Amino acid sequence: MNSYSLIVIGGGPAGLFCAARVAAAGKTVLLLEKMPGCGKKLLITGAGQCNFTHEGEISSFLDKYGGNGKFLRPCLMEFSNSDLIGFFAERGLPAASDESGKVFPASRKAGDVLSLLLSECRNHGVEIRSREPVRDAEVVDTGYQVRTDHGVFRSAALAIATGGSSYPGTGSTGDGYAFAKKLGHTITPPAPALAPVYGKDYQFSSLAGISFPAASFSQFRNGKKLRQSSGDLLFTHTGLSGPGILHLSRYLEPGDVLKISFIPGTDPVHLKKRLTEWISENGTRPVKSFLTENSLPSRFAAMLLELSGIPSGQTGAHLQKSSRDCLVATIAGYPFPVSRLAGFDEAMVTRGGVALSEIHPRTMESRIIPQLYCIGEVLDIDGDTGGYNLQAAFSTAMAAGRDIASR
Numbered sequence: 577m578n579s580y581s582l583i584v585i586g587g588g589p590a591g592l593f594c595a596a597r598v599a600a601a602g603k604t605v606l607l608l609e610k611m612p613g614c615g616k617k618l619l620i621t622g623a624g625q626c627n628f629t630h631e632g633e634i635s636s637f638l639d640k641y642g643g644n645g646k647f648l649r650p651c652l653m654e655f656s657n658s659d660l661i662g663f664f665a666e667r668g669l670p671a672a673s674d675e676s677g678k679v680f681p682a683s684r685k686a687g688d689v690l691s692l693l694l695s696e697c698r699n700h701g702v703e704i705r706s707r708e709p710v711r712d713a714e715v716v717d718t719g720y721q722v723r724t725d726h727g728v729f730r731s732a733a734l735a736i737a738t739g740g741s742s743y744p745g746t747g748s749t750g751d752g753y754a755f756a757k758k759l760g761h762t763i764t765p766p767a768p769a770l771a772p773v774y775g776k777d778y779q780f781s782s783l784a785g786i787s788f789p790a791a792s793f794s795q796f797r798n799g800k801k802l803r804q805s806s807g808d809l810l811f812t813h814t815g816l817s818g819p820g821i822l823h824l825s826r827y828l829e830p831g832d833v834l835k836i837s838f839i840p841g842t843d844p845v846h847l848k849k850r851l852t853e854w855i856s857e858n859g860t861r862p863v864k865s866f867l868t869e870n871s872l873p874s875r876f877a878a879m880l881l882e883l884s885g886i887p888s889g890q891t892g893a894h895l896q897k898s899s900r901d902c903l904v905a906t907i908a909g910y911p912f913p914v915s916r917l918a919g920f921d922e923a924m925v926t927r928g929g930v931a932l933s934e935i936h937p938r939t940m941e942s943r944i945i946p947q948l949y950c951i952g953e954v955l956d957i958d959g960d961t962g963g964y965n966l967q968a969a970f971s972t973a974m975a976a977g978r979d980i981a982s983r
């Protein structure tokens with residue numbers, strides 16, 4: 577029976593990075609990947625361009641992971657965004673940022689990131705076996721024993737890098753939760769995160785593709801306001817998406833009501849004042865001009881008038897007070913009753929996973945069994961959009977890799 581220093585289950589970014597790091601230290605490493613090739617999800621990140629981290633001080637990352645950023649502090653500090661950018665650049669893959677601070681490979685090709693990770697593994701002698709789903713992992717007296725359909729493998733250390741449950745077609749079907757649970761770990765119930773949001777009687781199908789920079793959202797539950805946030809909003813054919821909604825989806829439940837303001841930094845009181853002033857100076861102009869001058873797309877402006885019961889050519893001077901109030905409420909407090917959140921098929925990441933209280937934050941080693949490591953999205957970590965999830969996958973993988981290599 578073949579025996580290794582380390583077996584890694586899962587060939588996503590976390591698994592590949594950890595495997596290469598440990599093999600670079602001269603250890604024998606086997607990586608088992610269930611799909612025909614590694615990194616299927618990595619290839620679709622950032623719409624195929626791979627937004628692998630974000631600009632800025634690494635300390636600013638900590639509040640991008642809901643309540644779990646604190647756990648990540650040591651590994652993010654030890655292997656930060658600039659370390660990750662440097663790692664790729666030193667190997668011939670420079671980075672470039674967009675105007676919002678998202679960092680991509682300058683080539684804008686996720687395939688280049690995957691190729692680099694695979695060649696790191698190859699150069700350091702990692703044995704990669706694909707089409708090799710792990711069926712079982714158990715503790716034996718010498719360490720770990722892992723079973724696939726084709727064989728049984730043993731190792732001193734085991735890294736679970738199977739990802740979460742979202743986009744299951746990429747191979748991430750939550751298998752790691754079962755392995756970790758069997759080995760004694762608690763699993764915080766997994767749920768879809770960074771997910772589009774659906775509402776009853778959705779009115780914006782015909783406006784799919786229109787987006788609103790810095791829209792603001794007030795979240796209400798049972799009539800009580802719970803949260804105020806802002807971010808880009810995108811109408812899809814069937815619901816709401818865009819970074820602002822994806823971030824907020826972490827906190828939403830069916831039955832909540834979102835009140836949306838489509839104009840940045842505007843509340844109903846402020847908007848009513850602006851509209852009244854505009855009408856006093858522009859009484860003969862159509863009200864629609866006020867909307868388009870406030871950066872609302874023309875087709876959406878037409879729909880807002882329709883929703884507010886205002887004829888399309890209505891001038892400011894002829895706008896009744898009740899119609900004005902209705903228009904203001906629609907633009908700056910549009911009520912969107914949440915009927916459901918998208919499932920794992922559409923969610924970009926999974927919240928929940930291996931409970932963090934049972935993992936050493938400096939090394940990702942289990943507090944329950946020695947030399948068992950959990951890295952990447954299998955952990956109870958989900959970040960905002962913007963490169964924070966891949967940074968977490970790489971930083972947790974580096975923490976485990978360093979620890980395993982040092983033994």
Ligand SMILES: Cc1cc2nc3c(=O)[nH]c(=O)nc-3n(C[C@H](O)[C@H](O)[C@H](O)COP(=O)(O)OP(=O)(O)OC[C@H]3O[C@@H](n4cnc5c(N)ncnc54)[C@H](O)[C@@H]3O)c2cc1C
Nearest residue numbers: 586588589590610621622710738739747952953963965966
């Ligand atoms: C559409 C989309 C776009 C995204 N874009 C971005 C982005 O731009 N920036 C960002 O930061 N994050 C992004 N993410 C999130 C990011 O892709 C994940 O957080 C990241 O891939 C997690 O890495 P991982 O290595 O932990 O897991 P994964 O990438 O999920 O890899 C896990 C691997 O384990 C394998 N595996 C599972 N079970 C077994 C088993 N039993 N045996 C063997 N192998 C197994 C899987 O086949 C898979 O290859 C995006 C996600 C999606 C779905």
